[in-house]
Amino acid sequence: MAAVFQGVELYQSLQDLSTRDRAWCDTNATLIYSGTLEAFDDTGLTGSTQYYYKIFAKYLDDLITTYSSGVMISKTTEEVTFGEYELLADIIVSNTTSNVDITGLNIDKDDHILLVVSAVNGASPESLLLRWFVNGNYTQTDYWTQRISADGNVVSSVVANSTVLLTDMGYHPTSMANARIKLTNSGNVVVQSETLRGIGQSTVLLYDSHGSSIFTVSAITMLTIRSDFTNGIGAGSRFQLYRTGGA
Amino acid sequence: MLGYELVEDIIVSANTDRVDFSNIAITEDDDLILVCEVVSGVVSIREILLYVNDDDVQSNYFRQSINAKSTVIASDRANYSSIGLVYPGKMCVLRANVKLTATGKLVALSQATVNAGSSDILINNYGMAHSPSTSPIISLSVRTDVGVNAIGIGSRLQLYKRVAEVIADITVASNTTKVDISGLTIGKTNEYRLISDILANDYINIGLHPNDDFSNNFYRQELNANGAVISANRFNSTQISYGFPNQRSFAISDIKLTNSGFFICISNGIYQYTLPSSMYLSKLYTTSTNAMTSINKLSIVAELSSGIKAGSRFQLIKLK
Numbered sequence: 416m417a418a419v420f421q422g423v424e425l426y427q428s429l430q431d432l433s434t435r436d437r438a439w440c441d442t443n444a445t446l447i448y449s450g451t452l453e454a455f456d457d458t459g460l461t462g463s464t465q466y467y468y469k470i471f472a473k474y475l476d477d478l479i480t481t482y483s484s485g486v487m488i489s490k491t492t493e494e495v496t497f498g499e500y501e502l503l504a505d506i507i508v509s510n511t512t513s514n515v516d517i518t519g520l521n522i523d524k525d526d527h528i529l530l531v532v533s534a535v536n537g538a539s540p541e542s543l544l545l546r547w548f549v550n551g552n553y554t555q556t557d558y559w560t561q562r563i564s565a566d567g568n569v570v571s572s573v574v575a576n577s578t579v580l581l582t583d584m585g586y587h588p589t590s591m592a593n594a595r596i597k598l599t600n601s602g603n604v605v606v607q608s609e610t611l612r613g614i615g616q617s618t619v620l621l622y623d624s625h626g627s628s629i630f631t632v633s634a635i636t637m638l639t640i641r642s643d644f645t646n647g648i649g650a651g652s653r654f655q656l657y658r659t660g661g662a
Numbered sequence: 663m664l665g666y667e668l669v670e671d672i673i674v675s676a677n678t679d680r681v682d683f684s685n686i687a688i689t690e691d692d693d694l695i696l697v698c699e700v701v702s703g704v705v706s707i708r709e710i711l712l713y714v715n716d717d718d719v720q721s722n723y724f725r726q727s728i729n730a731k732s733t734v735i736a737s738d739r740a741n742y743s744s745i746g747l748v749y750p751g752k753m754c755v756l757r758a759n760v761k762l763t764a765t766g767k768l769v770a771l772s773q774a775t776v777n778a779g780s781s782d783i784l785i786n787n788y789g790m791a792h793s794p795s796t797s798p799i800i801s802l803s804v805r806t807d808v809g810v811n812a813i814g815i816g817s818r819l820q821l822y823k824r825v826a827e828v829i830a831d832i833t834v835a836s837n838t839t840k841v842d843i844s845g846l847t848i849g850k851t852n853e854y855r856l857i858s859d860i861l862a863n864d865y866i867n868i869g870l871h872p873n874d875d876f877s878n879n880f881y882r883q884e885l886n887a888n889g890a891v892i893s894a895n896r897f898n899s900t901q902i903s904y905g906f907p908n909q910r911s912f913a914i915s916d917i918k919l920t921n922s923g924f925f926i927c928i929s930n931g932i933y934q935y936t937l938p939s940s941m942y943l944s945k946l947y948t949t950s951t952n953a954m955t956s957i958n959k960l961s962i963v964a965e966l967s968s969g970i971k972a973g974s975r976f977q978l979i980k981l982k
Contacts, residue, residue, distance in 0.1 A: 497827035498663035500853060500982040507921065524818075525671075527697065531853065533921040559783045561775075563730040565885040565894035565945075572730035574783065591920055591949075593928060597755060599699045600673065600818040603779035605755045609916075611883070611947045615924045619896065621883045621947040625775040625785045627755075653921035657853070657982060660664025661695040661822030 418474040418481070422451045425470045431489070432469040437482040440469055462495030500529065500657035508652040511537040515640040515654055522635035522658075528596040529657045530638070533614075534581055534589065537649030538642065541585035545647065546578045547594070548639040549604050550632055560626035567620070578626045580608060580640060584647070587613035595662075596638075602631030665981045666695055666822035673818045677703035677811035681804045683821050688799035691831075693857060693977075694760040695822040696770075698804060699778075702748045703814030708806035710746035710754060714768040715796045716803065724938030725790040728887045728945075732784070737887035739941065742807065745772040747786050752777045758788075759914050763935075764833065764859045764975040766797035769912045771930050789932035789943035791912075829854075830978040837863060837968040840961055843978055848957035853982040854917040858931075858962065859975045862905025866969040869900040870915060871961045872925045873954060880925075882948040888940075900948045902929040902962070905969060909934035913946075917960075923953030 426432065426444035435444070448455045460466065468490075472483040504517045522528055534545060546555075555577040562579060563572040581590045594608040610622040638656070642648050670683050688694060700710055711723075723743035729736050746756040758772035772788040804819055806812035830843045848854055860868060869880075880900035886893050903913040913931030920926055926949055933942040960978070964970045 496663060497980075498665050498667060498825035499827070499980065500665050502851075502982070505851070527666075527822075529853075531918065535922070559781050561730055561732075561783045561785050563728075563735060563785055563885075565883055567883075567896045568894050570735055570885065570892055570894045572733055572735045572785075574732045576781065589920065589922055589924070591918070591924075591926055593916060593918075595757060597697070597699075597757075599753065599755055599778065600816060601699070601701070601753060601779065603753070605775050605778045607755075607757065607773050607775060609928050609945075609947075611926060611928070611949055614920060614922070614926065614949050615951050615953070616949070617881050617896075617898065617951070619881045619883050619947065619949045621885060621945060623785065623945070625773075625778075625783060627775060627778040627780075627783055629779055629781070631779075651921060653850075655851070658664060659666065659981070660668070660825075661666035661697060661820070662824075662855075662981060 418476040421473040421475055422449065423470050423472055424449045425455060425468060427457065428467045430467060432467045432487045437471045437485060460492050462492050465489060465491040500659050503658055504656040506654045508648055508650055511646040511650050512648050513642050513645050515648060517638040517656055520636050520638065522598060524598050524600055527659045527661050529659050530594040530596060531655040532592040533653040534584065535649030535651045536584050536588050538644045538647040539585060540644050542583055543585040543647045544579060544643045545581040545584065546641050546643065547580045547606060548578060548641060549628060549635050550637050557630050558626055558628050560624050562624040564622045565620060579624050581610055587616060589614040598635055602633060604628040604635065663825055665826040667825045669821040669823050671820045674813055674815055676815055678813050679805060679809040679811060681813060681819050683802040686800060688762060690762045690764055690766060690797060693824045696758045696760050697820045698746060698756050699818045700746060700748045700754045701814035701817045702750050702752055704812045705750045708748050708808065708812045709742060709744045710748055711743045711805050711807060712745045712770055713743060713803040713805060714792055714799055715801055722793050723790060724941055725788050726887055726941050726943040728787045728892065728943055730785040735892060737890055737892045739889045743790055745770055745788050745790060746774040747776050749777055753779055762797055762799055763912060764973060766795035768792040768796065769932060769935055771914060789941060791932060791935035791938045791941060793938060827980045828977055829980050832976045834970055834972050834974040836972050838970050839967050840963045841970060841976055843960045846958050846960060848919060850919050850921055855979045855981055856915040856917060857977040858903055858913045860903055860905055860911045861971040861974045863969055863971045864907050864966050866905040867901050867965040868903045868905055869963050870902045870927050871900060871963055872957045873959055879951045880948055881951065882946055884944060884946045886942055886944045888942050901946050902927060903931050904933045906934040910936045919957060923955060925950035925954065
């Protein structure tokens with residue numbers, strides 16, 4: 416009586432299976448498919464890893480299940496690469512200062528930039544402000560900013576003919592901002608900033624600002640963070656600038 | 663390769679009714695960022711809308727907004743798919759996080775700078791949800807509420823997809839109080855993002871705790887919009903989201919260890935987006951009151967026992 420084909424069994428292993436029979440595989444390898452399909456996709460694999468596969472045909476021969484000697488193949492998966500933000504600048508202020516310049520930039524209209532600010536209050540005035548400027552244009556009236564804040568149960572907003580990154584810093588020792596910077600297709604610079612003032616304190620408040628230049632540029636070559644009081648940027652302040660690819 | 667890679671970049675060459683991103687295949691595993699600079703093509707104010715898979719039935723969408731115009735703050739909930747607003751002759755620059763949730767519903771969190779480049783600048787923040795499940799996303803369409811050629815020449819729309827590493831992707835198998843993500847090494851040079859899609863079993867607060875610190879060493883300031891009602895408050899706790907009974911909440915939380923070692927979490931979210939006619943939009947900003955050198959573990963904790971229901975999903979992404 417002729418043997419009757421029943422299907423196949425496909426085993427996967429990280430060990431070489433070339434000399435292994437079906438009984439060994441059944442104990443030591445992973446059965447990943449059993450059936451009669453002609454194609455099977457193995458998913459969830461680890462990158463840069465060599466996998467061994469051995470397939471056995473299954474027969475009924477005089478009502479006894481038998482297996483072929485099997486065929487093995489091996490393949491190494493491709494290396495998995497992940498993207499991450501590109502660090503353009505990481506400045507830790509060692510001495511109290513009034514300005515931090517990030518120079519040598521070439522930010523164009525295709526880019527998306529994130530500026531992460533950990534600011535230490537370097538001066539005493541409660542109304543201490545940090546402002547952002549592009550390409551050395553420090554004319555306040557060339558920028559507009561809309562702000563919204565929540566301080567306890569008080570919500571307020573204001574518009575100003577200037578740039579603002581962090582405001583009223585003098586009330587707290589440290590503040591933080593995530594500022595997303597975009598050079599628009601029309602050449603205006605737009606900054607959307609999410610801010611916490613009063614880091615580490617019970618009086619923390621949130622402060623969001625959206626600012627824009629009313630002049631246009633073809634590229635951002637320099638960013639300046641400037642305090643409006645002398646030496647308002649304290650030692651230990653940190654400015655991390657990233658190219659994000661959208662985020 | 664950056665944290666997000668470009669899917670499509672469209673610069674509008676003539677005034678148009680719509681800009682479409684087609685031939686895309688976006689699943690619940692993906693997350694997108696849509697950046698739009700919409701220049702007005704008409705003489706009246708228009709809402710900028712986002713449609714998924716050609717579903718242009720407005721009643722299938724809800725949005726909740728928080729807006730600031732000079733000293734006036736307002737909020738609004740409407741049966742619209744809004745992600746921005748464009749004034750006549752002006753430009754709106756918006757950045758929207760777009761996500762297909764664990765149950766296949768499109769949600770978007772958008773921050774729009776309206777009238778960018780002018781003295782009329784104002785802020786519009788939106789949370790938007792699509793009611794039907796629709797997976798995968800095969801098309802996204804940006805239009806306006808009354809649409810004849812409202813998207814002007816020179817508008818630019820860029821769609822990005824995350825390629826940054828997912829450090830943890832946890833779908834909760836059974837109701838739980840706490841979800842731990844261990845084995846982390848988050849330092850002061852890192853940037854992480856947590857995407858939370860939470861099915862809650864009650865009215866709960868959901869906090870994010872670093873390094874097994876479940877004390878009250880945290881403060882948060884929040885800003886909430888519920889329809890036309892805006893409220894704010896400060897609490898002695900950490901929080902990334904609110905939960906509502908048997909409804910889902912969606913939040914994006916940017917996590918940072920400052921140079922002085924404080925844990926910071928900036929969360930933006932929509933709550934009960936599965937009941938979008940009652941959807942909230944909130945901002946929850948948390949700081950620790952103690953400094954640390956690194957974050958080795960993050961725990962997502964419900965205020966009530968078993969408050970996080972099976973099917974909730976948390977994705978932790980390393981952006982840097």
